[in-house]
Amino acid sequence: MKTAVNTAINRSMTLSVADFKEITKARLAISVVFSSLAGYLLGAHQINVISLLLLAFGGYCMVGASNAYNQIIEKDLDALMKRTKNRPIPSGRMTVRHALIIAVILTVLGVASLYVLNPKTAMFGAISIFLYTSVYTPLKTITPLAVFVGAFPGAIPFMLGWVAATNEFGIEPGTLFMIQFFWQFPHFWALGWMLDDDYKQGGFKMLPTGKKDKGTALQIIMYTIWMLVISIVPVFGITGRLILSIPAAIVIFMMGMVMLVFAFKLYEKRDNVTARKLMLASVSYITLMQIVYVVDKFI
Known part of the structure; x- marks a missing residue:
């Protein structure tokens, strides 16, 4: 009995971690963090490990939040596509409320972490979430120009690292x-x-x-x-x-x-x-x- 309970708990934890990675699009978020860190190294006069960690953590949170909001908004459309129908929300493994809580927490943590670096970095991070969620996502079903709009928040990370290192644009x-x-x-x-x-x-x-x-x-x-x-x-x-x-x-x-x-x-x-x-x-x-x-x- 104890073994069965432990097995069930382990499976639940594994599923939760997998769903968190899926709702935040972990691979994409990590690639974005990589771009931000590269920008930081290019701009920094002197490398500060704490700043690098804050940038990596804040960057992941911001991208993760954007992707979570995106999947909340597009949950019904995701259910129609083979590529996305098994995502946490359309598959029923995660509720919209749960996903929204994750998105909000990541937004707060992301903005706060980037603000510690400097206000400009936090501002650009917040702009990227707004553009991705409130402009790019709704436009995807309206016009191909959505890709042009989406290119703006998508281009911020490389630049964001430099701003994080220098507090200058x-x-x-x-x-x-x-x-x-x-x-x-x-x-x-x-x-x-x-x-x-x-x-x-x-x-x-x-x-x-x-x-x-x-x-x-x-x-x-x-x-x-x-x-x-x-x-x-x-x-x-x-x-x-x-x-x-x-x-x-x-x-x-x-x-x-x-x-x-x-x-x-x-x-x-x-x-x-x-x-x-x-x-x-x-x-x-x-x-x-x-x-x-x-x-x-x-x-």
Whole structure:
């Protein structure tokens, strides 16, 4: 009997942890935290471990809160799609009230943690939650421009780290913002291309032309080019303290060219296999690009 009770408790705890990770989209939140930490390392004159921990904790809370609010709002639509119907709320494993409590607690903890760093960081974190929840999420079923709106809160993390380290907003964090802003279009449109049929089941309008056609593929190419250009701009010495060496710029350019090749292949083939390759290339690009920036600063 005791063994059965312990087993049931362990299963319940495992399920609760799994549902918390799902409601906060843990993998996405961790990638966002990584971007924020990279921005902090780029901006910091002196690295403070406590500040790094506050930024990581606050950043996870803010992203987790945004995702929880999103899943509360879209619970009925999530139930219509294969990709999302097993999420905690539509599956019935978590109530809306429970999810809302989690979202509110994460919001308070996130804003408070970032405020300890400095008020500007907390302000940008709060703006990202507002834009993602109150503007981007409702627009997803209305217009493909939702991706453009969503790119704003999505581009904040890389910039947020710099602001957390310096308490300043200028050309340096602005450049970091623009890099991640333009990156999101090829990334999310490649994802939207792969999941187009499922998105349509939920009524979401994610592709710029509404179709998996040459028009969408051409826009992916254009935004990839802009992303690549902005990514190497610091090599010209016009972005303040944000500086990139020539070797680092060459490495980033070559990585960007890989993405661009996949973008052109998508224009040519217009299939899900190529879209998936582009999506994976984009994930690799944003991570490796940030690593190159940080390593380049410290060597």
